[in-house]
Amino acid sequence: LMRPLQGCRGRGVVLGTVTLCLAAGWALQTPEGVSLVVPQPNINATVAQNILLSVEYSCRGVATIEWKHVSSWGTTKIAEWKSGNYVNISTVYKDRVTTFENGSIQLQNVGMRDAGYYFITVTGEYGTNTYGTIIVNVYEIIYEDLHFVAVVFAFLAAVSAILICFMWLCNKSLHLFQKKTTHKLTASTTEEIELETIEC
Numbered sequence: 187l188m189r190p191l192q193g194c195r196g197r198g199v200v201l202g203t204v205t206l207c208l209a210a211g212w213a214l215q216t217p218e219g220v221s222l223v224v225p226q227p228n229i230n231a232t233v234a235q236n237i238l239l240s241v242e243y244s245c246r247g248v249a250t251i252e253w254k255h256v257s258s259w260g261t262t263k264i265a266e267w268k269s270g271n272y273v274n275i276s277t278v279y280k281d282r283v284t285t286f287e288n289g290s291i292q293l294q295n296v297g298m299r300d301a302g303y304y305f306i307t308v309t310g311e312y313g314t315n316t317y318g319t320i321i322v323n324v325y326e327i328i329y330e331d332l333h334f335v336a337v338v339f340a341f342l343a344a345v346s347a348i349l350i351c352f353m354w355l356c357n358k359s360l361h362l363f364q365k366k367t368t369h370k371l372t373a374s375t376t377e378e379i380e381l382e383t384i385e386c
Contacts, residue, residue: 219246221244221316222243223243224241228323229322230323233298233324233325235295237322239306241306243308246310248269250267251289255304262279264291267285303321
């Protein structure tokens with residue numbers, strides 16, 4: 187009598203384990219499963235450049251995509267849309283943002299205030315969320331700095347040239363003055379020698 191019971195228990199444990207694994211697999215494969223890939227989580231840009239905040243999401247059913255920008259100036263909602271339906275872009279970004287079906291956005295003509303963290307939230311039909319973050323660094327255009335350096339260098343070169351000309355003129359004037367003084371001294375010395383000779 188004991189052997190058949192042990193066999194039933196063994197089969198029950200195996201059957202229970204298989205059922206549990208199937209249930210876990212089914213839970214992971216439910217229609218609300220959402221995944222998100224961010225291929226480039228760090229973007230460096232210069233002022234006035236257009237940048238693509240690239241993502242790729244997958245969702246069974248209709249997903250809602252939302253983008254926010256967080257920086258030292260605060261948090262701003264950029265855009266929100268439902269795949270295949272409406273697109274709602276914030277008035278601040280109305281003329282600067284293009285949305286794409288894969289969840290990506292393009293931001294045009296970036297400025298220093300566009301630096302910061304960009305958060306994307308993808309929400310499935312049944313409320314399942316997944317999140318992604320892209321860090322954007324915006325730098326001043328290098329040639330503006332070089333332009334400033336070139337202007338300063340040109341100004342200093344002009345001032346140096348003027349000083350060199352002034353020193354050259356001072357030097358010439360000093361030579362002329364010394365020549366005249368030497369000539370007068372020579373003439374007066376000659377007169378004194380002649381007077382001494384006459385007195386003798």
